[in-house]
Amino acid sequence: MRAVQETGEAxxxxxxxFYVGRFELIEFAIVLEPExxxxxxxxxxxxxxxxLADALAVLSPPEKGINVRFPGSxxxxxxxxxxxxxxxxxxxxxxxxxxxxxxxxxxxxGGMREMGAGMSPEITTLDDEGFEAWESAGxxxxxxxxxxxxxxxxxERGVAVIAPxxxxxxxxxxxxxxRGIDENGDLLIHEEEGKPARRISFTEGLAKAExxxxxxxxxxx
Numbered sequence: 001m002r003a004v005q006e007t008g009e010a011x012x013x014x015x016x017x018f019y020v021g022r023f024e025l026i027e028f029a030i031v032l033e034p035e036x037x038x039x040x041x042x043x044x045x046x047x048x049x050x051x052l053a054d055a056l057a058v059l060s061p062p063e064k065g066i067n068v069r070f071p072g073s074x075x076x077x078x079x080x081x082x083x084x085x086x087x088x089x090x091x092x093x094x095x096x097x098x099x100x101x102x103x104x105x106x107x108x109x110g111g112m113r114e115m116g117a118g119m120s121p122e123i124t125t126l127d128d129e130g131f132e133a134w135e136s137a138g139x140x141x142x143x144x145x146x147x148x149x150x151x152x153x154x155x156e157r158g159v160a161v162i163a164p165x166x167x168x169x170x171x172x173x174x175x176x177x178x179r180g181i182d183e184n185g186d187l188l189i190h191e192e193e194g195k196p197a198r199r200i201s202f203t204e205g206l207a208k209a210e211x212x213x214x215x216x217x218x219x220x221x
Contacts, residue, residue: 014100019140024125025218026082028140029104030147039094041101043159043185045071045086045206046166047150048103052084053169055143056107059131067171070187071202073211074107075171079124082107082219083211105143106212108219109134123221 014033019026030048034041052074053066060066064077072084087102110127126134153161163181170179170187178190185202213220 017140017144019137021136024108024110026107026109026134026136026139027105028136028143029102030144032101032103033099034097034101036097037095038088038092038098039184041098042086042088042202042206043162043181044101044151044154045084045103045185046159046181047154047162048086048105048147049074049084050162050165050169051143051146051150052082052105052107054146055139056081058142059126059134059139061130064129066169068166068169069171069211070200071205072209076124076129079122079129080108080211080219081124081126081129083209085209085212086206103147106219107139108221109136123219 014031016031017028018030019028032041032044034044049068049072053068056066056074056076060076067075067078069075072086073080074082074084082105084103084105087104088098089100092098108123108125110125150162159181167179167181172179176189176191177193180188180190180197182188182199182202187200187202187205188197189200190197211219
């Protein structure tokens, strides 16, 4: 998996990094060129979510938690603040290495109350949560640095070192037991000893991206 940080004017190909400077929304994406078949390569999504949560943690008030709802919804203190998505060529087979993957993310930063938009308790922004001073380019660059660390770990040990960090932030409902990531990226939940784990589809979760509003092209609100 090749990825090189490049902010500002992006180039095509591996490592091209794009960010959008908007007052109310932090938005960015990074292009990857995997060497593995798609069914394994898409698990780099978990590295992207780790990096996204780490970039958020740098600025966040220390007493509040950052959690993930499988697979890509990012929550701060129990309220949705953004999330990550993964794009791949539509005609790529599972056993083929895709020509490219794109990990993209959005964080709701502020501006909604100023625009007169009401939010439910399940939706929040960085401004509403008292985050330290932030700006779009700086946050995007922080994500890129954390992501490069994740990619280095991927090269050294694969998903074995990425998955536990992701699972440590994954929200846990009452009665859930041990969780794991299967070879194809599915979430496995062990609810009772001696019984098969419950499986939640990784690809279906990525396709649904429940945190994202496709009509507005931003996190749901």
